Amino acid sequence: MLAFMTDDGQDLADAQRAHWQETYTAHPGMYGEEPSTAAVHAAGVLRAAGARDVVELGAGHGRDALYLAREGFTVRATDFSATGLDQLRTAARQQGVTDRVTAVVHDVRDPLPLPDASVDAVFAHMLLCMALSTKEIHALVGEVGRVLRPGGTLVYTVRHTGDAHYGTGTARGDHIYEHGGFAVHFFDRTLVDTLADGWTLNEVHAFEEGELPRRLWRITQTLPR
Template structure:
């Protein structure tokens, strides 16, 4: 039984090819889901996005990078609230739907980009004020890939920048349910999720100012998540 202080194993991943195959399958699954359900998550922003706007404004942020924007309900909300937004996702289907909605609203401060977060982020060093990722880190990513991604987020943030993310945790009803892959990743109804122990959140905050870890619930199941707010010293 794992405990909440066990360090992650960051050695080379002997099953990396299996993780690549899982990620490819997941991309195809999300492409189909977005195509079949153009308003899959509705039009209203998520509760974490509402929180993020207040935190980003208080920090004086002007531009926001959203990772895993999907169909873009939160990116649209950030743009509506006056931020310049870069919305990224590995689904071009979801991003096309986002572009159509942004154009219909006349939001010319929102740009989209297809990005696979297993690769280095295309953004330049110290180029954004804030990063937002709602349930992106708890997709089908290995622990090594999550650590690498957070390092990339640190690179693209300006000094004093803020990173807000949410993840499903091991108290979620779907933890341990369905197809077990590895690294606490379980696939249920075709969707794979990496369920976080608290120690992983703490590890990811090393070298950051960890401002808040807040538990919340979302959806009908409901999904059980942590909302994490951390910032760089500036």
């Protein structure tokens, strides 16, 4: 477990990056090869919307990015863990989808390395509820809106304040709590609604995942055309 010595946001971010690097190194392919239920749902939503190219934020070792590629989408997979993305590239070669997957090391606290209005869709499974401040989350969704084409779709999932871990563990401020070295920003409904300002909020769907179980929302929102 990492001990965070200060409440400074950059210290927390650096510690989280190191923790994920160590975790992927110690547990290659830790989430398995099967896609998340969120990615399976997103594939149907994005296909119905006519999307062809997708950016996945926080792709990790790639189970969802590779699934989307197998489903025929062109995927740009980003993560701040180079170790996780190395595992993704290896799996892409094994699955024969290297022509449809590009892996890019990127920290979502920085602007997305894409031109304006250049992609059809963005997918993020539990990336927005990592150790990001509310200000950083708003900036990231603003960047997503910048790179999406008119009518583009954002599908993301987050743990919310009804989760059993909310309010427990080590408090880091701004609804962020840390358990076992992993820091999570738990969303309330107000944050979901404000992130959809200027978008069409298509769905806020509650679901559960994992052994705790984790309690999440799956949010779909689209830009105006």
